[in-house]
Amino acid sequence: WASSTIFMKKIMTNIPDDASAPxxxxxxxxxxxxxxxxxxxxxxxxxxxNLGFEAPSQEAWLGIVFLAVFSTVLAYVWFAEGIRTIGAGKSAFYVYLVPPFGILSGWLLLDEKLGPSLLLAFALIVGGVMLAQRNNITGEQAS
Structure with missing residues (x-):
């Protein structure tokens, strides 16, 4: 994932010889x-x-289209924009937000129950991303 993030940053900042913009x-x-x-x-x-799997139903195709449009295209466009805007290193931390958004989606769309362990995991992940993204005022290393 890290190498693809660095590759994406390079593709979106360098202009190829045969192009007018990255x-x-x-x-x-x-x-x-x-x-x-x-x-x-x-x-x-x-x-x-060939292996005897059933062809997807119409409902399954709608789910696939939803997954493609919202979970893939929209999420990756925003992630790529983040790489271009704040850099590959800082934007890599946002990958950790995938589970919290999965938790929220399950709660909102599937009526899943939010137990204490999910809420704690949600808070820890979001807090960790916020901590990693904050500016270090003193200039010292956090560890």
Whole structure:
């Protein structure tokens, strides 16, 4: 994950010889998604038809589209914009916010119960990201 974050920063800041501008976060996300789609789709088709898996239902396809649009494209565009804006190192900490957003999504969309352990995990993760992102006023190392 760290190497892809550094690679994304490089692609979004350096201008290739045959381009007028570096890739935008949206273009980077679209190209990554298209390449992933082209690589993974034949394998999904193979598993569906040759290994006896059922074809996805209409409800499953709607879930896949929701996952693609909101959980993938929107999240990765924002993450790539973060890399471009605050740098690869600082933006890497935001990956830790995936579980809290999963907890919130499950609570809001699936009516999952929030127990004490989930609330504690949520607070620890968000607090850790906030601590890692704060500016060090004294200039000393935190450890």
């Amino acid at each position: 890739l935008s976060p949206l273009h980077l996300t679209v190209w990554s998604s298209v390449i992933g789609f082209l690589i993974l789709t034949p394998w999904a088709g193979y598993e569906t038809y």
